[in-house]
Amino acid sequence: MSLVSTDQAKADTQKYDLVFVWDKDLNSVLDYKEELETLFEPDTSKHLKIVKRDNQYGVIYDCNASLQAILKVIVKHGAVLQEAGLDQAFAVQDKGYHELFNVSYGYGPNLDAMKKNYQIIYTYLGKSVGKDLYIEQDEKENYMLVYRRNGDRSSTLVVAKRHGRLLRKKGIKTTITEELNNQVVYGESTYLHGEEEIQPASKNEEIAVLPTITAQQTPSLVVLRPEKLKVAIHGNAAKALTPEAIAPVTKPPKTTAELSKASNSHIEKKIERYIKQLRKKGKIRGDEKTGWMVYDLNRDISLVDINADQTFQAASMIKPFLALAFFHEVRQGRLIYGPESRRKMEAMIQRSSNSATNWVMRQIGGPATCQRLLTRHYSNLFKQLHIVEYIPQGGRTYRNKALPSDYIRFLRALWNKELPNSKEIRRLMSLPGRDRLYYGTPIPQGTLVYNKTGTTAHLCGDMGILAPKTKNSERFPYAIVGIIERSSRPSNYKQWMQSRGGVIRQVSTLVYEDLKKKHTLL
Known part of the structure; x- marks a missing residue:
């Protein structure tokens, strides 16, 4: 040979x-x-x-x-x-x-059992584990509860044995497993969201409650769901109801002019100084513009308003708006939110799937229909929204645009449960992912997070709600938006994305530290 x-x-x-x-x-x-x-x-x-x-x-x-x-x-x-x-x-x-390894605390088809063990481990092992504790789903549709440690085999085995000793009395056994890149279905933000939803329902929930009274009966209650119900019974008479007729009466979100602004915001000046220093050092280029907003949802007042009404590329941050358009059509009875649409919606929001996003848009009627629906029915939220294209192959979506203040008005209405199916949109935005507002910052464990990132070769951004706890164990919710957009493509995309993501995380940290001093946050 x-x-x-x-x-x-x-x-x-x-x-x-x-x-x-x-x-x-x-x-x-x-x-x-x-x-x-x-x-x-x-x-x-x-x-x-x-x-x-x-x-x-x-x-x-x-x-x-x-x-x-x-x-x-x-x-x-x-x-x-x-x-x-x-x-x-x-x-x-x-x-x-x-390969890298994680600690595993169980495997099987019962998601509810995994969630119960999640709660035990989350509260028992503390913050060093809690932020990276997840329930995954594999290709066989079984679930695995893991601490995503991403360590080598020997050190991960040591951690697994230590956790096993701590959890023995709880009946939870530990082992190690390779990092398999399974789909994450449950994490810290999902767990905390579920705990919050146990609280009494808000008066703004998407349910109408009507009394049913006849001469022979004592009063009772009928629960109506607008997207499904067409007829309500009042005694022996049937009355046709449109979805609009049984929709709850809610306080309309504020318009741009009504977003109250705090005078001489200290944190706004701090952010401006920080961005100015980065520009001076060349860490933010001259062809890059930035937009920042912070809104105190408790006091209903804007704390930071930097380029809030300048138009920026929306990238994937537009996807929660598409979820709103879809749920609007569900409320009107024109679409059904079933298992398939739920999977697509989760893929669109949590994994930012572009194919799932285009599927959602097609169900609504395409980009132009989404644009008309949102600007017609939610004009009090969206002042300069432009939805003009499906997500192209490769994710280069540069033509869909929005204002930073559009995100704030949306998030404010979402927190106040003023949108169709607000609860489900919040759940979708609480699904675990690598956000730029909380993950990788010193903001403490136990903070509620609802967010959506956006990234292209021209833009790095994140928008969401953070709700840390105060020393009195109350939530202090605030909405935050950070966007950095450049006019040209970077020569090193990875380095640029990492750097600008770090800037957004640092701004989020500055905001938290300022609020911590003023409002006794943990």
Whole structure:
């Protein structure tokens, strides 16, 4: 056998994976993986894994392919990456790095049982575990309760044994499992949201309650759901009801002019100084504009108003608006919120799936219909909303736009339960993900988080509600919006996304620290 044929035979037996990035910072790599998951279809995304080589972490596409096959994968994925402005991937032999491991506290088909154990572990093991405690779902639709430690095998085994001793009296056993990139279905923010929803229902909930009284009966109550019910019985007479007739009477959200502004806001000046320093150091370029808003939902007053009425690209932050449009049509009886639409909505909000987003838009009637519906029925929320396109391949959505103040008005109405199916929109926005307002900041564990990030090659942003606790164990909710948009594409997308995401996290930290001093937050 010739030397050439021997080398070829050896190459044919070797297995290769695709590498998207290597970096010493695990959080940066996790952020990048989440961004990749928005670009690729689920069949590809589920094979993305975090691995470690020496002192670096990497995102790989775990395909174990021959050299010839991996070259085809590089070409296929390369077009998507180039369209999104991301660096090209490259092949690496399936060796020289190792899998990462998590602590597991149980596996099986019973989600309710997992949630009960989640509560025990969350309260028993403390904040070092709670922020990274998740319930995952695998391809077999079984659930696994894990502490996403992303550590090596030996150190994770030590942690698992220690947790096992602590939880033995609770009847919870521990083991370790590879990081498999399973879908997350439950986390800290979801758990806290559920705990809050146990509280008595708000008077603004989307339910109408009408008395039913006859001569032979004592008064009773009938619960009506607008999207389903067409007829209510008053005694022996039937009266047709339209969805509008049984919709609750709610306090309309304030218009732009009615958003009260605090005078001489100290935190606004602090943010302005911080951004000015970054510009002076060249860490924010001259072709980048920023928008910041902070709104105290308790006192109903704006604390920060920086470029609040300038138009910015919306990116994925527009997706909760699409959820509102969908639920408006559900209330009108024109759409049904069933298992399929629920899965699509979760994919759109939690995993920022572009294909799921386009599915939602198609159900409503397309971008133009979404635009007309929201600006007609919710003109008190949206002042400069532009929904003009489906999400293009590669996620390069630059034409859909909104104002920072549009997000604030939406979030205010959401918190006050003034929107169709507010409870479900809040649940969707509480599903765990790597936000830029809470995750990676010193804001304490136990803070309620409802958010939606947005990222393109031109924009990095986040909008949401944070509700930390005060020393009196009460919630102090405030809405916060941070957007950085540039006119040109960065030469290093990963570095730019990481840097600007860090700026938003720092601004969120500044806001929290200022509020902590004034309102005795934990």
